[in-house]
Amino acid sequence: MKQKIFLLFAMFVGFAMQTLATAATPDSVFVVKNGRIVSAYEVGTDVDNISFPKRIQLDGNCVKVGDDVYEMKSAVVTTVNNYKYIYLSTLEGCKTPEDVMKGGKNLQLAFSPTLLDKYVEFNAFGHDFDADKDFFQAVFMDVDEYNRNDDYEPVSVSSYDWNDYYSDGLLQMSFAGGKLALNLEATPKKGETLLAAQYNGAYTEVVANENHFIVDGKRYEMRAAFAEKKADGVNFYLTPGNIGSANELDNCYYYVRLFVLQSNMDGSELDVQGNKKYELTFVDNVTDVNNPQTFSISNDAPSSATGTISVLDNGDGTYTIKSKASSIKSARMLVMKENDWDDALNEYQVETPTMAWTDFMATTDKAEDVTEVVKQFNGKFTFKKSFSDAERGWYVAVLAVTDDYGTTVSRSTFHSHIADAEFGTLSKTFPVE
Numbered sequence: 001m002k003q004k005i006f007l008l009f010a011m012f013v014g015f016a017m018q019t020l021a022t023a024a025t026p027d028s029v030f031v032v033k034n035g036r037i038v039s040a041y042e043v044g045t046d047v048d049n050i051s052f053p054k055r056i057q058l059d060g061n062c063v064k065v066g067d068d069v070y071e072m073k074s075a076v077v078t079t080v081n082n083y084k085y086i087y088l089s090t091l092e093g094c095k096t097p098e099d100v101m102k103g104g105k106n107l108q109l110a111f112s113p114t115l116l117d118k119y120v121e122f123n124a125f126g127h128d129f130d131a132d133k134d135f136f137q138a139v140f141m142d143v144d145e146y147n148r149n150d151d152y153e154p155v156s157v158s159s160y161d162w163n164d165y166y167s168d169g170l171l172q173m174s175f176a177g178g179k180l181a182l183n184l185e186a187t188p189k190k191g192e193t194l195l196a197a198q199y200n201g202a203y204t205e206v207v208a209n210e211n212h213f214i215v216d217g218k219r220y221e222m223r224a225a226f227a228e229k230k231a232d233g234v235n236f237y238l239t240p241g242n243i244g245s246a247n248e249l250d251n252c253y254y255y256v257r258l259f260v261l262q263s264n265m266d267g268s269e270l271d272v273q274g275n276k277k278y279e280l281t282f283v284d285n286v287t288d289v290n291n292p293q294t295f296s297i298s299n300d301a302p303s304s305a306t307g308t309i310s311v312l313d314n315g316d317g318t319y320t321i322k323s324k325a326s327s328i329k330s331a332r333m334l335v336m337k338e339n340d341w342d343d344a345l346n347e348y349q350v351e352t353p354t355m356a357w358t359d360f361m362a363t364t365d366k367a368e369d370v371t372e373v374v375k376q377f378n379g380k381f382t383f384k385k386s387f388s389d390a391e392r393g394w395y396v397a398v399l400a401v402t403d404d405y406g407t408t409v410s411r412s413t414f415h416s417h418i419a420d421a422e423f424g425t426l427s428k429t430f431p432v433e
Contacts, residue, residue: 056185058198063088063107065140065155066193070105075180075203080221083135085110086173086182088199095204103143107197109184111136115173122162122169122186135159136171138184140195155193157186165192178202213238213256213323220254227319233261233277236311236321253286258323260311267312267320272297272305280309280323306403331374331401334367335385338394338413357409358430361400374401387416406431 058064061072074094076087087097090104100106112134125131137158145152157166169186184197211222220240228235228246236259241252249255259279260270270276277299284293297305306328312320344364348356361367387395395416400409410427 056187056194056196058196061088061199061201062197063105063140064194064196072107072197072199074100075199075201076100076206077175077180077203078206082112083110084113084116086180086203088182088197096206101143105140105142107184108139108141109136109173109182111171111173115171117174118172120171122159122166122171125159125162131159138171138186138195138197155195157195162186165189175203213240230259233259234265234311234319235259236319238321249283250285250292253284255283255285257281257283258309258311258321260309262313265311265313265319267310269308269310272299272307272309273302275299278309328371328374329402330369331371331399332361332367333370333397333399334361334364335395335397336366338396341396341398341411354426354428357398357411357428358400358407361398361407361409367398367400370399374399389417392417 056064058069063070063072070090072088072090073092074089076089076094076097076099078085078087078097085097086107086109087094087100088107088109089100090106091099091102094100100108114129114134115136118128120136121128125134135158137156137160139154139156141154142152146154157169162169165188166186167189170183171185172181172183174181179201180199180203182197182199184195186195188194211225213220213222222238222240224239224241224243226237226246228237235257237246237249237255237257239249239252239255241248241255243249243252257279258281261277264270264276264278270278272278272280279296279298281294281296284295287293307324309323310321314320342353344360345353345356348359350356393416394413396411396413398409398411400407402408406429408427408429410425412425
């Protein structure tokens with residue numbers, strides 16, 4: 001009985017399929033979802049034509065360059081300066097980017113994390129993504145050829161100039177279940193070189209270096225550090241450059257010099273606006289190679305910087321250094337009646353009024369720009385205002401100061417005519433997300 005029902009069901013499905021196929025002309029296309037035909041289109045009537053992009057056929061984990069195909073035997077993933085990097089290599093057992101560059105052939109892919117788990121079409125990149133922030137670049141390199149031939153040029157494609165050399169392409173990247181899935185296709189224009197890659201397998205992730213510094217929102221790994229002992233303290237030189245001697249600092253894109261007294265190396269926080277002696281200098285050798293730029297603050301000249309520095313002498317020839325310093329970007333201040341302040345915040349759809357502080361201070365026309373005053377007096381200044389009898393009442397004075405790390409809003413309540421009235425101050429920092 002079961003067999004007959006199964007056969008009858010199969011005959012019914014076959015009949016339904018045949019009926020649909022008969023209803024459509026030979027020049028038709030079926031759209032199938034979950035094994036079912038959900039629609040049919042007739043060419044010439046419903047649509048003008050049907051076309052399918054030609055996919056580059058690859059087998060296994062490999063990279064194709066022109067007519068040559070190379071098997072990729074290892075994959076390394078890391079994050080540097082806010083970008084993700086994927087390295088595929090013909091060498092087995094690669095665990096670091098340095099391993100990849102020891103020989104063989106490799107594909108290096110750098111991209112902004114916003115492209116992960118996305119279907120990236122070259123032709124639609126400017127529409128689907130922010131071309132000023134989102135980015136990808138793939139480079140195929142023959143390491144041995146690169147080392148022996150100064151004129152060697154790797155094959156590459158990037159989001160900046162792909163259409164100079166390629167007619168179209170696609171890129172897909174994802175991480176799931178401990179595996180890396182990668183597909184890259186770059187269709188060349190006439191006379192250019194095809195570049196394609198396919199990988200689905202295990203990878204080694206290099207953990208980001210916990211030693212780093214951040215400048216203008218960009219993270220730089222700390223790859224070298226040197227200590228120069230002075231009579232009363234230590235000069236520390238920190239750089240993201242791969243150098244073996246402090247004599248090579250001028251060859252690095254950036255480096256930091258920090259001086260702290262030996263007596264202050266107990267791990268306690270040193271306020272950059274305080275009296276304890278320190279010097280902090282950031283050197284930029286790359287913006288203008290002929291004229292290095294230097295930015296310095298010290299306890300004698302802290303400028304408008306805010307933040308802290310701490311150094312701990314571990315007693316074994318090593319040091320733990322933490323520094324968080326930034327310059328004031330903007331400052332706004334207002335004085336208004338307390339009831340008006342409360343009413344203005346209640347207009348925002350937020351859980352608590354304090355959550356609207358930064359938005360209101362940034363947009364209200366009742367606030368004045370006091371940036372230059374705050375910078376001049378290092379965040380400390382006296383504000384005076386007189387009130388008439390008609391203006392008698394409770395007021396708020398609110399100051400919002402923004403630096404690299406976020407915005408700090410301080411709100412003080414006071415009475416215009418009662419000098420000894422209870423004075424209350426609240427302050428909250430809203431960090432950069």
